[in-house]
Amino acid sequence: xxxxxxxxxxxxxxxxxxxxxxxxxxxxxxxxxxxxxxxxxxxxxxxxxxxxxxxxxxxxxxxxxxxxxxxxxxxxxxxxxxxxxxxxxxxxxxxxxxxxxxxxxxxxxxxxxxxxxxxxxxxxxxxxxx
Amino acid sequence: xxxxxxxxxxxxxxxxxxxxxxxxxxxxxxxxxxxxxxxxxxxxxxxxxxxxxxxxxxxxxxxxxxxxxxxxxxxxxxxxxxxxxxxxxxxxxxxxxxxxxxxxxxxxxxx
Numbered sequence: 001x002x003x004x005x006x007x008x009x010x011x012x013x014x015x016x017x018x019x020x021x022x023x024x025x026x027x028x029x030x031x032x033x034x035x036x037x038x039x040x041x042x043x044x045x046x047x048x049x050x051x052x053x054x055x056x057x058x059x060x061x062x063x064x065x066x067x068x069x070x071x072x073x074x075x076x077x078x079x080x081x082x083x084x085x086x087x088x089x090x091x092x093x094x095x096x097x098x099x100x101x102x103x104x105x106x107x108x109x110x111x112x113x114x115x116x117x118x119x120x121x122x123x124x125x126x127x128x129x130x
Numbered sequence: 131x132x133x134x135x136x137x138x139x140x141x142x143x144x145x146x147x148x149x150x151x152x153x154x155x156x157x158x159x160x161x162x163x164x165x166x167x168x169x170x171x172x173x174x175x176x177x178x179x180x181x182x183x184x185x186x187x188x189x190x191x192x193x194x195x196x197x198x199x200x201x202x203x204x205x206x207x208x209x210x211x212x213x214x215x216x217x218x219x220x221x222x223x224x225x226x227x228x229x230x231x232x233x234x235x236x237x238x239x240x241x
Contacts, residue, residue, distance in 0.1 A: 013154040013183045018131065020150065020183070036183075036214040043185050047153040051187070097194045101186040107221040 003028045003067035010047045011059040011078065019046050019063065028067040031130050037108040038065075038072045038127050044101050045076050045123050053080030069129075070112070076123040083121045084114065131155070134162050138171040141204070142241050143236055148180040151188035159188075161207075163195040172204025178230075179210035187239040192228060193212050207237040 005022050007046050013021035023039040030038075046063060053059035074085040084102070103113050132155035135146040143166040151159060167175050174195065184192075185216060197208040208230045219225040231237035 015153045016150075016152055032213065033217075037217060039183070040214065040218060043152060047185055047187065051153050052214065056192070068220065094224065095197070097190040097197070098186075100189055100222050104186050104218065104222055 001016065002069075003041075005065040005067075006063065006102050008060070010057070010061040011046070011053050011061050011080070012057050013050055013051065016043060016047060019043055022065060024063075028069060030067065034072060034127065034129050038074070038125075040107045040124050041105050041121070042074045042076075043126065044105050045074070047082060048084075048101055049065075049076065052082065052084075053078060054082050072127045073130055074123075074125040076125075078121050078123075079119055080121060085114065132158055134158055135196065136162055136166070138169065140168070141171050142173045142175065142238050143169075144177060144238070146177040147178060150180055150183040151191065152183065152185040154188035156191045157186050159191050160194065163191075163198055167198055167202055167204070167222055171179050172199040172202045173233055173238070174206045175209060175231075175241040176206060177209045178215055180210065180212075181215055182212055184215045184217040186222070187228060189218065189222060189224060193224070198230070205241070209234060209237050218236045 007018050007022055019042060024047050049059055049061055059078050059080040061076060064075045066073045110128050113124040116121050132149040137144045145162055166172055200208045208228050211230050219228060
């Protein structure tokens with residue numbers, strides 16, 4: 001039986017507090033590493049929608065976090081009118097001030113999937129529990 | 131949520147970052163760096179001991195701060211990163227660019 005946690009709303013900067021609150025409310029005993037790294041990944045994806053989703057401040061999203069026996073899964077479903085062209089971007093050099101988001105996601109996740117369904121973008125994140 | 135406490139002495143600024151350094155709170159951090167540079171105190175020690183969370187925007191702001199301070203002959207050093215921040219620095223290979231110091235005293239030694 002998975003623990004399920006959901007929030008929905010408009011992708012504005014203040015919604016990140018609700019993502020942090022969601023992770024603070026997880027009742028299942030996760031390892032500290034799993035908890036902080038999966039929270040990092042989900043904040044990264046939601047932050048991406050907030051920063052880059054268009055129209056800015058109007059994108060609607062749903063976040064579902066599932067705590068399963070063997071893994072953690074998050075699904076972000078949003079209706080922004082734009083989406084990334086290169087989900088396989090490599091980590092930028094040390095002096096780069098941007099571009100670390102997607103490589104960071106891939107470093108903390110076992111699976112990262114992005115797909116389009118109609119007018120929605122769906123991000124699926126998965127991390128095996130340690 | 132973020133709270134920044136800034137103190138300066140001579141050309142050294144100590145910036146305590148309490149809370150989360152993420153895309154939601156980065157503007158305040160950048161403003162504090164800009165102020166340190168404008169006030170001719172560009173040797174900035176960033177105390178991360180109370181920074182519970184950082185995302186890639188927060189990392190970008192730290193790197194941006196490093197660039198801004200060095201541009202005017204200063205520097206930026208980080209102090210006592212927490213578990214999540216240390217993990218993110220390592221995963222993005224920035225742990226070799228932003229070497230952590232144990233305390234304000236060791237970080238500002240020699241400035």
